[in-house]
Amino acid sequence: MENIMAIIALDGSEERLSDMTRKRHMAVLPFGGEYCIIDYLLSNMVNSGICRVGILLQGPYRTVIEYLRSGKEWYLAGKQGGLFFLPPFSGSNHSVVNFYHNLDSIEQCQQEYLFITGSTIVCSVDYREVASLHLDRQADITVLYSKESRTGDNQGKEAVFDVAKDNRVRKVSCVSYNQGEQSVSMDMYFIRKSLFVDLLCSCYREGGLDLGWDCFWKYADRLRIYGWQHVGPIARINSLKSYYRHQMQLLAVDACQQLYLSGKNVYTKAQDEPPASYLTEAVVANALIANGCVVEGKVENSILFSGVCVNKGAVVKNSIIMPGCRIEENVRLENVICDQNVHVGQGRQLQGSQQKPLFVETITSI
Helix, strand or coil, X not given: CCCEEEEEECXXXXXXXXXXXXXXXXXXXXXXXXXXXXXXXXXXXXXXXXXXXXXXXXXXXXXXXXXXXXXXXXXXXXXCCEEEEECCCCCCCCHHHHHHCCHHHHHHCCCCEEEEECCCEEECCCHHHHHHHHHHCCCCEEEEEEEEECCCCCCCCCEEEEECCCCEEEEEEECCCCCCEEEEEEEEEEEEHHHHHHHHHHXXXXXXXXXXXXXXXXXXXXXXEEEEECCCCEEECCCHHHHHHHHHHCCCHHHHHXXXXXXXXXXXXXXXXXXXXXXXXXXXXXXEECCCCEECCEEECCEECCCCEECCCCEEECCEECCCCEECCCCEEECEEECCCCEECCCCEEECCCCCCEEECCCCEC
């Protein structure tokens, strides 16, 4: 895998999560109790033996640079390979434009192949299997996909593939809702660097903006495109509802084991917090509780990130409580997402629904 360079193209359109991404990029949203979304992407790469990783900066990217820094926590700060950043062009949030204006940096890298991914999907993937399929089939592009049934509340314009038994993609179309199981693109691509440069230059000259539709699928009839099916949990974070739903699904034993206990490490920044403390009157059922938490109340079907305090008599149910929140005595939270450093005063009751969870903005006191 030394001949492969990975590039994470940060999502440049964050309106669908505007409340949560007002002060940070979607890629560094807390997810899964101790991690951020980008931790899973970087961990997949490192676990697959990829040691050269670029970050295509788009959207509110300052928080991503601050979070990743040198990449040391993901073993990407060595003399060989390492983490590097590709800046946006004049504030553009279009991936084709930003890739084009960073082609000099990409072409200077020694690696022959590129693995390109977006920044909004959480999953566990071994990219060595993708590379093996790509080379065995002598493919031009290998794209990752998953079998999913899409409903009308899903957002996005993902590509859907008609995949033959030999993994060849015969047709590319736009996702249809309420049409049963479909092979939906994960926006992850394996491609030879020289071909990527040719396709990107053609796409840019013709005014294309979207990497998938304008750069790859537009030329699908003349390229050898193969698909690699991902089997296992996958979380597409494209709305507040999907962010809530996918984290709640981690409370199921099977999903949690497949993501965290499959023998593949998930790396993140060390929090240096003590183990969670459960005081005498604490009651906890089916919850993910991170280090540094202090629980004296009741926590059920919920995720608590580091440094959360749940005081005596408080009830937290079906909720996501991000780092540094303090829940005072006799509070009741149900179907609530509390952003970082929220303070909920004594006796308060907040309730949303599973279809529309209540979101409390960061550094709010209620």
